[in-house]
Amino acid sequence: MSNKPLVGNCIIGQSGGPSSVINASAYGVIKTALESEFIPVVYGANHGIRGVLDDRLMIMNEEDPEELARMLYTPSSLLGSCRYKIADPDADDTDFKRILEIFQKYDVRYFFYNGGNDSMDTCNKISKYMAKVGYECRVFGVPKTIDNDLFGTDHCPGFASAAKYIATSFMEVSRDCHVYDTGMITIIECMGRHAGWLTAAAGLASLSGDGPDFIYLPEVDFDMDSFLKDVSECYARKKNCIVAVSEGIHYADGSFVAEAKTSGTDGFGHAQLGGLASRLANVVKAATGAKVRGIELSLLQRCAAHVASGTDIEESFNSGKVAVESALAGLTDKMVGFQCDRGPEGYKCNYVLFDLANVANFEKKVPVEWINETHNGVTQDFIDYCLPLIAGETGMVKENGLPRFAKLKKVFAE
Numbered sequence: 001m002s003n004k005p006l007v008g009n010c011i012i013g014q015s016g017g018p019s020s021v022i023n024a025s026a027y028g029v030i031k032t033a034l035e036s037e038f039i040p041v042v043y044g045a046n047h048g049i050r051g052v053l054d055d056r057l058m059i060m061n062e063e064d065p066e067e068l069a070r071m072l073y074t075p076s077s078l079l080g081s082c083r084y085k086i087a088d089p090d091a092d093d094t095d096f097k098r099i100l101e102i103f104q105k106y107d108v109r110y111f112f113y114n115g116g117n118d119s120m121d122t123c124n125k126i127s128k129y130m131a132k133v134g135y136e137c138r139v140f141g142v143p144k145t146i147d148n149d150l151f152g153t154d155h156c157p158g159f160a161s162a163a164k165y166i167a168t169s170f171m172e173v174s175r176d177c178h179v180y181d182t183g184m185i186t187i188i189e190c191m192g193r194h195a196g197w198l199t200a201a202a203g204l205a206s207l208s209g210d211g212p213d214f215i216y217l218p219e220v221d222f223d224m225d226s227f228l229k230d231v232s233e234c235y236a237r238k239k240n241c242i243v244a245v246s247e248g249i250h251y252a253d254g255s256f257v258a259e260a261k262t263s264g265t266d267g268f269g270h271a272q273l274g275g276l277a278s279r280l281a282n283v284v285k286a287a288t289g290a291k292v293r294g295i296e297l298s299l300l301q302r303c304a305a306h307v308a309s310g311t312d313i314e315e316s317f318n319s320g321k322v323a324v325e326s327a328l329a330g331l332t333d334k335m336v337g338f339q340c341d342r343g344p345e346g347y348k349c350n351y352v353l354f355d356l357a358n359v360a361n362f363e364k365k366v367p368v369e370w371i372n373e374t375h376n377g378v379t380q381d382f383i384d385y386c387l388p389l390i391a392g393e394t395g396m397v398k399e400n401g402l403p404r405f406a407k408l409k410k411v412f413a414e
Contacts, residue, residue, distance in 0.1 A: 006136065006330075007038050008109025011052060012060075012320075013045035014077040014144075015084075015115035015122065019158030020165075020305040021316040022114060022144045023078045023406070027071035028320020029112045029142060030060050036328060039110060043413060047080035049113070049122055052102050053095060062411040070406035072313055073396035075305035078406055081115075086122055089129045096129040103130075103137060106413065110138050110327050114320070116145035116156075117363065120335055124356035127333040138327040141335035141356055142320050146302050148197035151362035152354045153337030157319055158302070160312035160389035163201035165304035166190055167390070169297065170205035170212060174242055182291065183239035185231060185284055189277035189296045193248040194218055195365045198301060202244035203378040204386060213241050214376040218248035219366050221375075222257055227280075228287050230376055235290055247276050306403060310392020315349055322351045335359045340388075347388035 012029045014022060026044075033042045042060040045051035058079065060068070071078060086095045102108070113123045120141045127139035143150050148159035170188065177186050190199040196217025205211035213234050216222060234241040249257045258276040281294030319336045326334065334353040341348045370382040397404050 005038050006109050006138065006328075007040070008107050009041040009043060010039050010110035010112065010324075011043045011045050011057065011106075011108050012079070012112045012114065013048045013051060014079050014081050015048040015113060015119040016081060016144070017116070017146070017302060018076040018081055019144055019146050019302050020075040020161045020308045021158050021312050022076070023071040023074045024313050024316035025114050025142050025144060025157055025320040026079060027068060028317040029114070029324055030068060030071075030320075032321045032324040033110070034061065036324065038328060041106070043106060043108070044079040046410075046412070048082035048084065048115070048119075049086065049099075050082040050084050051080065053098050055102060055105075057106065057413045058408070059411045059413055063408055067406050067408065070397075070404065072317060073305055073308070073394055073403070074405040075303040078408060083118075085118065086125060089125060089132075093129070096126070099126060100130070100133060100135060103135065109136060110140075110324070112140050112142055112320070112323055112327075114142040114144050116143070116147065117150060117360065119144075120150070120356055121360035123335070124333070124360045127356060131333075138330075138332040139356075140323040140327050140332070141359065142323050143335055143337060146198060147192060147195050149195040149363045149365065150335075150337070151359050151364050153335075154340040154349075155338060155389055157312060157316035159197060160386075161304065161308040162191075162198055162301045163204065163386060164309045164390040165301055165307050166198060166201045166297065167204035168307055169300075170202045170242070170244065171208055171210040173295070174205065174210035177240060177242060183235060185235055185241045185243070185281075185288065185290050185292045187243045187245060187277045187280050187284065187292065187294050188212070189245050189247055189294070191297070191301050192218060192246040194363055196246045196248075197366055199244050199246035200366055200370070200378045200382055201386060203383060204390070207383070211242075212244040213238075215244045215378055216246065216249050216376060217366055217371060218246050218250060219368060220371060221252040222249040223252075224257075224283070226376075228284065231284055232288055235288060243280075245276060245280060249276070305394065305396065308394040308396075309390045310394060311389055313394060314392070318351060326353060333357075342384065342388060347391075
């Protein structure tokens with residue numbers, strides 16, 4: 001660590017699946033960097049690390065400050081995202097030589113990457129390579145993942161807003177499902193390949209009495225016979241049943257319950273799952289004869305900025321701000337994370353730094369003790385964990401009754 005002032009430009013990139021608040025984090029980086037006397041030019045990488053490799057860098061200094069401020073309430077990745085896995089530099093350093101070339105061309109001494117597990121891995125590799133070749137560049141990961149599965153941190157920017165949307169949607173769907181005097185079974189599929197945080201968030205709807213009857217998470221093995229027994233008994237008793245299922249639920253042998261996998265994997269080799277709600281709906285209909293509806297929330301979970309958590313927006317912005325402040329102070333090879341207190345005096349979030357090597361490619365899952373004994377619901381501990389995170393409302397401005405999102409000029413460097 002060197003705490004001497006390091007003068008040089010910075011790049012901020014976004015990677016992986018977007019969220020409703022990922023731009024709030026990017027804005028935290030951009031605004032803080034633009035205000036620093038040590039960072040003359042702030043570049044935005046167009047489509048993440050691909051934008052660096054392809055020499056497509058947007059000059060954030062050229063943007064209207066008022067438009068940049070709208071990033072707080074603009075969903076998805078405004079700079080453009082990617083799913084590109086760079087190789088281990090010891091095996092193939094082609095990409096790293098190119099990244100170094102671009103860093104030298106634009107005098108980049110600060111690099112911030114806004115993403116999830118794989119993005120932190122990319123960050124870590126770049127940091128290690130720059131140190132190896134002796135090019136001073138301070139590298140920071142700015143966390144983002146609605147999956148909430150990054151190691152170490154209490155929670156991840158983006159999760160709370162997605163959780164709030166899911167809980168709200170379950171409350172609304174529940175009211176719809178109880179309109180008619182005929183019975184119905186509704187199965188709602190939420191995102192989550194290996195970690196069930198998002199699906200568990202459906203349990204928040206139970207606080208109002210509008211939550212699901214059952215919740216199935218990938219942290220425990222799924223048993224189809226037990227599932228059918230749960231649903232059948234509930235339907236027989238209530239003539240109605242609502243179920244939350246994670247897309248990644250699996251049998252004891254590890255195989256996914258989802259029948260419909262897409263044609264391949266994403267850029268990081270992860271199976272792309274889908275169709276679970278429809279599959280389970282068909283199984284339940286055959287077993288019960290009831291009217292069954294399968295709903296897949298899909299992308300709506302990660303782009304619902306209209307119902308974003310005010311707490312999430314604030315913490316997301318601060319994670320970007322802290323990353324820049326920490327880099328300016330001489331730190332590098334870190335990810336900003338949260339340590340939170342939910343004590344008698346209320347909720348408090350503290351910003352802490354984690355070594356990238358400890359974060360990259362480790363998944364944090366819902367604690368088994370937060371899943372009920374019958375493996376079809378969550379405990380009060382999960383509710384207590386989640387409630388403070390969804391507090392507060394978005395400050396989104398609307399025009400013509402619709403959201404007014406940020407619009408960038410996208411002036412590219414030459």
